[in-house]
Amino acid sequence: MKIKFVIIFYLALICLPFDEFPFGVYGFGVNKPLSLYIFLLFLILNIPVLLRLRYKNTELIIFSCILFLIICSFYISYLRYNSIDNQYKVLNEFLGGVITYLSFKAYADIKDEKALLKMFKIILGSYILASIFGIIEFVYIYIAKSDVIISFLQLFLSPRFYGYLYSGHRIQFSFGEPSFIGFHLFLVVFPIILLLNFKGYKIGKLLKFNTCIFLLLSFISLSGKFILDFLVFILAYIFLYKERLTTTKFKLLGLLSIVTLIGGFYLLNYTDLFSRFQNGLYEDSSGRVRSDLSIISLIAIKDHQLMGYGLGNFLDAFKNNISYVDESFGDNYELVTDYYLQNFYLHCYNMYGRILTETGIVGVFIFILIFFKLAKYSKHNFNKFVSVLLLYNLLQVDTFSFFQLSFWIALFLSPSFWEFLNMERKGEQEFEAETKAS
Structure with missing residues (x-):
């Protein structure tokens, strides 16, 4: 070849x-x-x-697993959100x-x-x-x-x-x-x-x-x-x-x-940096957004435990949980903007949290399988x-x-x-x- x-x-x-x-x-x-x-x-x-080309079983399994989760997400999204x-x-x-x-x-x-x-x-x-x-x-x-x-x-x-x-x-x-x-x-x-x-x-x-x-x-x-x-x-x-x-x-x-x-x-100005860590990054707009989104990505599985919200639907997890994670999120421009978005692809900036929230227990099991296949x-x-x-x-x-x-x-x-x-x-x-x- x-x-x-x-x-x-x-x-x-x-x-x-x-x-x-x-x-x-x-x-x-x-x-x-x-x-x-x-x-x-x-x-x-x-x-x-x-x-x-020769394709290994590992490659075919990874491709099939992720494609399966995407197909499931199409089905879940159509049933729940009609979109x-x-x-x-x-x-x-x-x-x-x-x-x-x-x-x-x-x-x-x-x-x-x-x-x-x-x-x-x-x-x-x-x-x-x-x-x-x-x-x-x-x-x-x-x-x-x-x-x-x-x-x-x-x-x-x-x-x-x-x-x-x-x-x-x-x-x-x-x-x-x-x-x-x-x-x-x-x-x-x-x-x-x-x-x-x-x-x-x-x-x-x-x-x-x-x-x-x-x-x-x-x-x-x-x-x-x-x-x-x-x-x-x-x-x-x-x-x-x-x-x-x-x-x-x-x-x-x-x-x-x-x-x-x-x-x-x-x-980076160490005094400001220490104060940001001391306040949980909440004094920094971007840090606060990433912190809130990461926390939401870890707790939102409680809403849909088996299959999650579906890949691509993190915005719904955000809207359903932001008030619990950050009661005063209304004073952060980025968080408020995200909250009022419609049909928008919101990132949580954390692959582990995304897998947990958007694919649920089934997705976590699949990605653990992928991890050991690659290990x-x-x-x-x-x-x-x-x-x-x-x-x-x-x-x-x-x-x-x-x-x-x-x-x-x-x-x-x-x-x-x-x-x-x-x-x-x-x-x-x-x-x-x-x-x-x-």
């Missing part, structure tokens, strides 16, 4: 740093990365390849994840180690674009507030960037908002760099320089989530790779953690490391089209990626032996 039009696949990789351009910027009604649609074109041109509009959005979201997954599966299953290396390096190189945006935003905030810069940025970023630049003085690169930085830096860039380092591949000076710029500018995003993501990344690395760490490296990582924490508190492919240290990061980040995102999730699962299930892992430097346990043992 030979994959065709691979240049289209590489073009999709180059566009990965664009979270909202052009669909979320120009009001096309879709807020998905440009890459997704280029991946779709790539798949259409390689339909014969897709039909001849299935939100379920079409869920289906669209699911298809986005499938498109990303199949694109990387088609590439990884057919290509060899050199091709995988090329893919990883193109992904790293694509973030040079993100850094360029970060530098431009830095210039605007700290050097020259120019209308020319604003005119350029508004071509690629959604209107929300005005608030981050004008009032917040926050850098967001080419992403949807500053809080998305961790998804790119700690779930894509750093894991790939670590993987290439373990295999002994050298990363070019330009990519090293860009990574340093990317990291330094990320601190100026003034995102508390970025600081937390960085600390979790360091702790996960220390825990899972402690055998690799010399005393010097361990001390350096400890020092880096302390510097990150102190630097983060300084940049046997995560016994290699690197896979464990990325899996821990993914599980942590699902506390902050609730979409089935989460690119990083589809990307890594596709690689974990790919035989060529197992071979790629097997060729790491000495000191790593043989992944093939681990897979057989499982």
Whole structure:
């Protein structure tokens, strides 16, 4: 089997740093990365390849289970609300994840180690674009507030960037908002760099320089989530790779953690940060919204225990429970706006809470089954490391089209990626032996 039009696949990789351009910027009604649609074109041109690919039982079970929950949600929503509009959005979201997954599966299953290396390096190189945006935003905030810069940025970023630049003085690169930085830096860039380092591949000076710029500018995003993501990344690395760490490296990582924490508190104004935690984040509008939605997502199962509210119907769970969770929610603009919305797809920003509320006990059982099906492919240290990061980040995102999730699962299930892992430097346990043992 030979994959065709691979240049289209590489073009999709180059566009990965664009979270909202052009669909979320120009009001096309879709807020998905440009890459997704280029991946779709790539798949259409390689339909014969897709039909001849071998699909594991794990893949078929996961696909069938999620599709079953979506079909159930259509049925539940039609019976309870006489509307299935939100379920079409869920289906669209699911298809986005499938498109990303199949694109990387088609590439990884057919290509060899050199091709995988090329893919990883193109992904790293694509973030040079993100850094360029970060530098431009830095210039605007700290050097020259120019209308020319604003005119350029508004071509690629959604209107929300005005608030981050004008009032917040926050850098967001080419992403949807500053809080998305961790998804790119700690779930894509750093894991790939670590993987290439373990295999002994050298990363070019330009990519090293860009990574340093990317990291330094990320601190100026003034995102508390970025600081937390960085600390979790360091702790996960220390825990899972402690055998690799010399005393010097361990001390350096400890020092880096302390510097990150102190630097983060300084940049974010530590007095305000402590007061926000002391008051349960209620002094912060966004923090209060996320806190209320997360609590609701955990308690709303009491309303519909077996099958939940149905995928896409979190807004109804919100309306039925917000007054119990936050009696004074009326003084928060975002919460009030959400309450009076009709037929709207409301996010709870927590995948675990979403599964609990929208799919009930049946859905929880299904996702536990999926978890154990995937766990046997995560016994290699690197896979464990990325899996821990993914599980942590699902506390902050609730979409089935989460690119990083589809990307890594596709690689974990790919035989060529197992071979790629097997060729790491000495000191790593043989992944093939681990897979057989499982």
